[in-house]
Amino acid sequence: MSLTNFKAFQSAEVRLAPVTLLTGLNSSGKSTVLQALALLRQSYDSGILLSTDGNSDSRGGFLLAGELVELGTGQDLLHEDFVQDTSEPVPLISVEFRTSEKKRFTWSAMYAPEPDVLPLFHTTVPREPELWSDVPLFSRSFQYLKADRIVPATTYPRSHHQAVGRGFLGAQGEHTVNFLRYHAQDLVPEGPLRHPQARAHTLMDQVVAWMQELCPGVNLQATDIPGIDSVQLSYGFGGTTGLDSTRRRRPTNVGFGLTYALPIVVACLTAGPGSLILLENPEAHLHPRGQSRMASLIAAAASAGAQLVVETHSDHVLDGTRLAVKQGRLAASDTAVHFFRGNGAGVEIITPTVAEDGSLSEWPEGFFDESENTLDQLLG
Incomplete structure (x- = not known):
């Protein structure tokens, strides 16, 4: 998945696996990834995420306010240090993703400061409707559970x-x-x-x-x-x-x-091949043991054929996912862990690799290291 001029990101690319964990400090861009996917689904459900012919008034657009996300107006969506093609009159806000079957979906909307619907300037999408329905984001088996649940x-x-x-x-x-x-x-x-x-x-x-x-x-x-x-x-x-x-x-x-926790449990148990579940903070209000068990359920849903993109602040969710890999309940290649952090000039995305034994290829500073740092101070 690629984002351009979209909220926290001037430009970013994020690999989405069957289980994708988005981690990092607050306001570092994790939610933006989920919101971009939800925005596409919201626009699709409303019927305005259409292919463009470049001239038609019915070219479609991004619906910024709906049942999944309320992103405000174009002014709220546009990255503050946006990049602009000098051949275009206004900056473009783009979302693109490529499937494992090499299908490419790209939407570029024209910036406008006030409307809550941004008109599409250009798209690259399959013309065949059946190719859309094969993509989990546009399938019937879609759930998005936000942090402020029932x-x-x-x-x-x-x-x-x-x-x-x-x-x-x-x-x-x-x-x-x-x-x-x-x-x-x-x-x-x-x-x-x-x-x-x-x-x-x-x-x-x-x-x-x-x-x-x-x-x-x-x-x-x-x-x-x-x-x-x-x-x-x-x-x-x-x-x-x-x-x-x-x-x-x-x-x-x-x-x-x-x-x-109940909506997450029901969403996972009813997920199957071709399902997509977007989850914000599945660990909320759960004891550490419950957080680890929730990771086991997420891994089971992925093993059953679903795809889950999870924003989390919990090392127990991370460790539960790693344990599922080590125990053979989830393939290491079916995981993606992304750590978001500000670097003074924007957002840096670090992606440690999960090995078959559950270990991580790197442990960057700030990545679930607070317990170790506190323990060092207690023992010092």
Whole structure:
């Protein structure tokens, strides 16, 4: 994936693997990568990400404000030290990605300071619609779960269109409970995503088993509320599945961690070949053990054929991914770890390579070294 004049990047290229970890200090450009992908998907869903003929008024564009991302206007999107082709009247903001099948997709939008739709100036895309649908970014199996996910609540929305028609969990995971209610008895295909301790192969039983990796003994129910367009989530404790438990607890009485993690668990368990999942901070509100287990689930989803791009601040997510490689649950070649840091003149991207034994080719300064630095001071 290549970005030009896009927010934090004057120019950048980022390799996207089946599991891609985006790490680094705050405001170093990690989110920009996810936002660029989400912007393309958002524009595609709205129907305006079209091929251009160079003259048509219906040439398409970037939709900057929508359900996935709200990026403001062109002035917010354009890199402050933009590069400009002297043959063009305005700077171009470009996103390009190349698939493993050598398909090339490029969109270059014309900068305009005010509109929240930037018109496309030039595109290089396959003309055949079927070639678009083969790309995970434009497939039906797409999820984007932002850092500000659903919080514990008494009810959640019941939208048949979103959860069932589109199979979309919502950018905040707000449709997860209804999705799980509707698909509870669907089977998780045989493979790495099936938890060995689950009572059965149904989605609900598999979700319970993986959630117990985060909180031993927990179980959950997703039910509709007759007469209103809402659904309800409840938790129980103390059993392997506990669906016959008589004492249920509202999410508001349990805490943030489980509810925050639930959309990620459901997204991973329903991912398959051709799926793309964008995740922001999957470690949020989880104990270190839970963060490591979340990495195991992410690795399992990738092994089942999905592609995941993950922004994380957690060394436990990194180490959990490395452990999956060492244990043979994820191929080293199926990982990409990128460390973003400012260098005074822009953003520097350092990409350590993961070896088959889980080791990293380099450990740059500032890359998950705070624990070691603190320990040195404690022992000094």
